[in-house]
Amino acid sequence: MALPIVNSIISWFLKKRIHQIGLFLKYPTDVQEELLLRLTHTARKTEFGTEFQFSSIKNYKxxxxxxxxQKYESVEPLIERCRKGEQNLFWPTHITWFAKSSGTTNAKSKFIPVSDEALEYCHMKAGKDMLCLFINNNEETLLFTGKALRLGGSSDIYEDNNSYFGDLSAIITENLPFWADYSSAPSQEVSLMAEWETKMEAIIDETIHENITSLVGVPSWMLVLLNRVLERTGKDNILEVWPNLEVYFHxxxxxxxxxxxxxKLIPKKDFQYYEIYNASEGFFAIQDINLSKELLLMLDYGIFYEFIPMKKYKGENSKTIPLSEVKKDIDYALIITTNSGLWRYLIGDTIRFTSLEPYRIKITGRTKHYINVFGEELNIENVEDALKLACEKTNATIDDYTVGPIFMKDKNSGGHEWIIEFSKKPENMSYFTELLDNALKSINSDYEAKRYNSMALAMPKIHVAKKGLFYNWLKKKDKLGGQHKVPRLSNSRAFVEELLAL
Incomplete structure (x- = not known):
């Protein structure tokens, strides 16, 4: 009887947070305005705050x-000074942790400052809220009678001049309270193993005999882990290994x-999928309703939000609007000001509001991850909606993909070159290509215009990738695990060329 009692106590404790969430749901604009003034007041005597007259700031204008x-390049000199030991540059409290960026698109790494305030009142708080919202929607949950399987990224932590840097998941793992090992798996020791493939095997060793009730991690890498669990155990699906699984936070x-x-891996009708939106820079939004595809924007994590309509996007020279002025169904670039000392920081993500009461969003892509070589303005959402349609009609499934341009040459039209790794390939690739092309035309009028008579854009060219191509490519770049991901769209041929060479 001990486990159900513990489950009830933890659930009761977490649900107390619902009343605080209700405060920013009721007064979103007030909460954000107060937060902005609190952040600028706190940092008014820093070097950045002095230079930009924080003491004179009385309102959003x-x-x-x-x-x-700011883009990263703008703040990099201050961050580098902080990494070498200087303090009170952009945030007044001592900063020793830096989350190293883990994307595949930039050769040069970014080092995002992570203050103690951000760790406690953003990242850790969000982890509790993720559970709180799930429990609030699922009263009969037995989540805490078992453990959460956490799959983080690269867990090397490096020291440099008394500052530390590594993947955000490693920083969070290093700072978890001692009791976290009792409620999650693998152990902290295994979570912080450096070599990814060795760590995967160690995770399986530690977890296949545990009562795992929830999963937490990036879908692409979690999929690799779950398939290896089935290979190791010889089971047909994951429920045969962990029969009490309830939810996957992804x-x-x-x-x-x-x-x-x-x-297929988790054949359970009432199994729940809960999406979260977090990054090295902060934790932004959490799915707050069962079966929803919308995320609740969390307004009390020490992050002040601004937005740039993508139709008026000019990078650092853009005009922003506050939360009170956003509208539904418009793509916005996200600007954040944080309790780690990032000020009006252009994070590079694009979002769309699906609801204004409360403020719920959908992630639509990246400001840089699109193809617009020929004026087609193709974004991630367009591409993934079209792929979904083509897969449904051909009974195909996809593991990974990337798309790059084919540049015009002489009198030849340009085009898009796709590399797709299928877990289940369509029987007729020509039909799949035609379906994909027609879906893109119906979704994106700019693409349709450029495809007219193949004058600017020819029919898509699709290569079927050999099994494991993208995994091996990331492995070659030492980018296995965690938040490392395959770039989907690019205006350059660099990624396509590298993959074709493999």
Missing amino acids: DFTDFVPI GGVNFNPYREQYK
């Missing part, structure tokens, strides 16, 4: 007048390409 929009990449594969 002052903030936008005095403080320019984020980092679009879940749609993986959804059908997960349904």
Whole structure:
């Protein structure tokens, strides 16, 4: 009887947070305005705060007048000084942790400051809220009678001049309270193993005999782990290994390409999927309703939000709007100001509001991850909606893909070159290509216009990748695990060329 009692106590404790969430649901604009003034007041005596007159900021207009929009390159000199030991540069409390960026698109790594305030009141708080919202929607849950399987990224932590850097998941693991090992798996020791493939085997060793009730991690890498669990155990599906699984908390990449594969791996009608939206820079949104594809924007994590309509996007020279002025069904670039000292920081993500009461969003892509070589303005959402349709009509499933341009040459039209790794290949690739092309035309009028008579854009060219191509490519780049991901769309041929060479 001990486990059900513990489950009830933890559930009761977490649900107390619902009343606080209700506060920012009721007064979203007030909560955000108060937060902005609190952040600028806190940092007014820092070097950044002095330079940009934080002491004179009385409202949002002052903030936008005095403080320019920042990209990483703008703040990198201050961050590098902080990494070498200087303090009170952009945030007043001592910063020793830096989350190293883990994307595949930039050769040069970014080091995102992570303050103690951000760890406690953003990242850790969000982890509790993720559970709180799930429990609030699922009163009969027995989540805490078992353990959560957490699959983090690369877990090397490096020291440099008394500062530490590594993957965000490693930083969070290093700072988890001692009791976290009792409620999650693998152990902290295994979570912090450096070599990815060795760590995968150690995770399986530690977890196949545990009562795992929830999964947490990036869909692409969790899929690799779950398939290896089945190989090791000889079972037909994951429920034969962990029969009490209730929910998978996922984020980092679009879940749609993986959804059908997960349904086969976890054949349980009432199994729940909960999406989260987090990054090295902060934790932003959490799915708050069962079976929803919308995420509740969390407004009390020490992050102030601004937005740039993508139709007026000019990078750092863009005009922003606050939360109170956003509208539904418009793509916005996200700007954040955080309790780690990022000020008006252009994170590079694009989102769309699906609801304004409360503020719920959908992630639509990246400001850089699109193809617009020929004026087609093709974004991630267009591509994944079209792929889903083509897969449904051909009974195909996809593991990974990337798309790059074919540049015009002489009198030849340009085009898009696709490399797709199928877990289940369509019987007729020509038909699949035709379906994909027609779906893109119906979704995106700019693409349709450029495809007219193949004058600017020819029919898509699709290569069927050999099994494991993308995994081996990331392995070659030492980018296995965690938040490392395959770039989906690019205006360059660099990724396509590298993959074709393999």
